[in-house]
Amino acid sequence: MHVSDGLLSGAVITAGFVGTAILTAATLRKMELEEIPKISVATSVFFVASLIHIPVGPSSVHLLLNGLVGIILGWRAFPAILLGIILQAILFGHGGVTVIGVNSVMLGGGALVAFGIWQLRHKFSFSKNEVIFGGLAGASATIASGLILSAALITTGEEFTVTAGIVLAYHIPVMIIEGLVAGACVGFLLKTKPEVLSGFRYSSHHPSINKSAATSDSSKD
């Protein structure tokens, strides 16, 4: 799900870069040193994920994992995805250099939507709600990115509803796989290292977890 070079109009490309600049500045505020190792690992995962191809019918789709990055990094997912997209464009030729802004808003925006859905889990308390919301967040990131992509493609003269339909239909398998992968990762991380998931440190609902996460972090160092 990368837009290529030279397809979109100059206005959309500029809007993409402006949006990326604003979102990067907004999501990087009050960055702490301890967050950086986690960001680099999540960025690497996102960077490599697009190379994992899953055969679906006659063609194949590749993972995006922007939802999972949103779940793990929260607001910091946006700069992480921006960095991943720059490197994908330069090293793999996915998308292109001029559309880095548009692609970042598209995939990074999806990650922020996923983070929003992920945070909703605090409002519900049934068993396994983390895994379910993790899965929903993973799937919703793909939908959100598809809608942003369709909006960007309007400028090429394609009808929004038609394009959105095609893009979303094409990404249904991706959506399902993303949801399953994100849900499984959340389930695994909950058992092994729950403080990796975003929202624990900033959560007001679980002060005890806040504390244990902070102490286990410092003890690891």
Next chain:
Amino acid sequence: MNSAWKFGLLCLTLLVLMSSAHAHKLNLFAFEEAGKIFVEGYFSDGIKPKTGKIKVFDSTGTLLYEGKTDNNGSYIFPKPNVDEYRIELDAGLGHKSALGMKGGEIFSKEEDQASGSKELHSSSNTMLALGSNDELRSIVRQAVAEATRPLAREIVELKTKTKFSDIVGGIGFILGLLGIFAYLTARKG
């Protein structure tokens, strides 16, 4: 805000340092044979654009032919009577290419270009097209183009294939850049 500036600066440096990007392109190729124009499209990874929309315009912008590519990504139409015309292939979801034609020869290429910004990079084909009165030469050129097409495609495929070193290099870049970022943040704090 301060850290955002630093991050932006790092991203910019990275962009300036490495500018050899090769995109996932839609290529378009056309040649004349027995009064017909054969058009063939293929993505740089070798996949053929099936049921891609093909449109042929003359120099004034009038639509001459319209159709869809078959399963091999090709489309055939009779050679138009006009001297100059344009072939456009729209494979959907943002993949578009166009060819400017002069007689039966490729005159200019616009690969993956927006229809609004027409950036013509005249290739060596322009030179050849000017002196194309010689029939024999045109036949030889066609034969050479035909014979080297699989080779050219293989080179494109090789170029766009993801190398393991690129993957490891990318991860190294991520860790290194964020390391520098951490260093700068730590010194300030």
